[in-house]
Amino acid sequence: MAMTVNRAANSVSRLHCLVTRQQFPQFAHKISAITNGVHHLTWISEARATAFNAFPALQNWQRDPGVFARVKELHQDPAQGPRFRSYFGEAWRKDTAILYNYLNTMLARHRNQKLETWIDPPNFLSSLDDRHCRMDPRVFTIGFARRFSTYKRADLIFDDLDALCEIIVTNHWPINFIFAGKAHPADEPGKSVIKLIIDSQQELYKRSKGLANLIFIPNYDMKIAKMMVAGVHAWLNSPKRPLEASGTSGMKAAMNGVPNISIMDGWWAEGYHEGLTGWKFGAEGPVAEADLSESPESLLYREDAASLYQILPTILQQFYGNEQAEPSHPHHCPFLDQAIMNLSLNVPIFNTHRMAAEYLSKYKLRLPPAQEQEMNHFRALYTSDCPE
Numbered sequence: 001m002a003m004t005v006n007r008a009a010n011s012v013s014r015l016h017c018l019v020t021r022q023q024f025p026q027f028a029h030k031i032s033a034i035t036n037g038v039h040h041l042t043w044i045s046e047a048r049a050t051a052f053n054a055f056p057a058l059q060n061w062q063r064d065p066g067v068f069a070r071v072k073e074l075h076q077d078p079a080q081g082p083r084f085r086s087y088f089g090e091a092w093r094k095d096t097a098i099l100y101n102y103l104n105t106m107l108a109r110h111r112n113q114k115l116e117t118w119i120d121p122p123n124f125l126s127s128l129d130d131r132h133c134r135m136d137p138r139v140f141t142i143g144f145a146r147r148f149s150t151y152k153r154a155d156l157i158f159d160d161l162d163a164l165c166e167i168i169v170t171n172h173w174p175i176n177f178i179f180a181g182k183a184h185p186a187d188e189p190g191k192s193v194i195k196l197i198i199d200s201q202q203e204l205y206k207r208s209k210g211l212a213n214l215i216f217i218p219n220y221d222m223k224i225a226k227m228m229v230a231g232v233h234a235w236l237n238s239p240k241r242p243l244e245a246s247g248t249s250g251m252k253a254a255m256n257g258v259p260n261i262s263i264m265d266g267w268w269a270e271g272y273h274e275g276l277t278g279w280k281f282g283a284e285g286p287v288a289e290a291d292l293s294e295s296p297e298s299l300l301y302r303e304d305a306a307s308l309y310q311i312l313p314t315i316l317q318q319f320y321g322n323e324q325a326e327p328s329h330p331h332h333c334p335f336l337d338q339a340i341m342n343l344s345l346n347v348p349i350f351n352t353h354r355m356a357a358e359y360l361s362k363y364k365l366r367l368p369p370a371q372e373q374e375m376n377h378f379r380a381l382y383t384s385d386c387p388e
């Protein structure tokens with residue numbers, strides 16, 4: 001009905017546009033795309049904001065997210081570059097410390113609750129003694145938080161625990177997985193994925209010889225989202241392609257420079273640049289009718305998990321560098337370099353200023369001349385498109 005009565009329909013990424021036209025061929029002429037964005041003022045952390053404020057080249061970043069394109073020159077400038085790296089790395093460490101304080105306080109609280117009520121805590125770590133309960137912020141930290149729908153495959157990275165733990169144990173690379181999210185109350189399969197995540201904690205801990213921890217933060221909301229996207233070292237997104245229309249939590253991570261590890265779905269097909277913004281894994285290529293299925297047997301767990309295990313060692317190697325004993329915080333240089341390039345490439349594009357400007361021009365909504373000029377500037381940052 002919506003397609004019939006409206007004169008236009010918007011997809012929220014380039015790939016989503018192709019898929020929507022495939023789903024509704026009779027309305028293909030009405031369907032176009034404006035790629036989503038997130039509100040940079042909401043999602044850039046306080047510590048990152050303070051760091052950016054210290055550089056005249058980034059002046060006005062609050063009003064104009066396009067300013068972040070200058071981060072590349074700033075980074076390469078012999079006089080300013082080292083200072084920028086140091087400020088940015090320090091801000092990241094602060095955000096990680098905030099996240100770990102939250103985690104450690106939460107784990108201790110759950111442990112006390114267990115002693116008082118005999119109710120199992122939502123995290124296996126809370127059932128260990130105090131010494132084991134303190135999580136180490138120097139450990140490579142992967143974040144995952146979103147609605148628990150089956151197509152988002154939150155449990156994909158734990159599909160083959162043997163393969164995952166072999167990477168971790170052989171190289172002695174510790175990892176912390178921080179997960180959060182809610183399922184719709186009526187979504188029974190979605191809720192069972194949450195249970196599966198919580199139930200794998202102990203097994204992961206045991207098989208990785210204590211090197212891998214999986215923590216679930218209950219009551220996911222925007223506050224927790226903001227803390228996570230700034231505090232983790234990489235953001236994981238593992239939906240079944242092409243079912244993630246856009247995905248926005250990964251953009252929130254990118255606003256803080258945090259690289260994504262993602263399936264080439266939704267916005268990531270536009271935001272991924274090899275070696276510069278993060279990593280890709282899983283199926284790619286043209287989308288067939290059968291790929292649109294959300295049925296359990298067509299979710300491609302085995303294939304996409306294997307692809308993820310293939311790239312994981314490269315990521316860990318880049319984070320830890322060559323020193324095995326002590327993680328080289330501040331992050332090993334190539335890791336920090338990539339985060340800085342991520343800022344300069346993706347913040348100017350995946351923000352709501354640019355998105356709103358594109359909507360205004362597509363639907364010929366008029367603004368006073370002064371604002372119109374500002375909108376033109378934002379439109380010049382990127383043009384969403386939908387290839388034929």
Ligand SMILES: *Cc1c(COP(=O)(O)O)cnc(C)c1O
Nearest residue numbers: 146147221222225247248249250
């Ligand atoms: C951003 C956000 C979402 C949406 O995340 P996706 O990656 O688009 O699924 C859901 N819930 C909260 C609290 C968020 O902040």
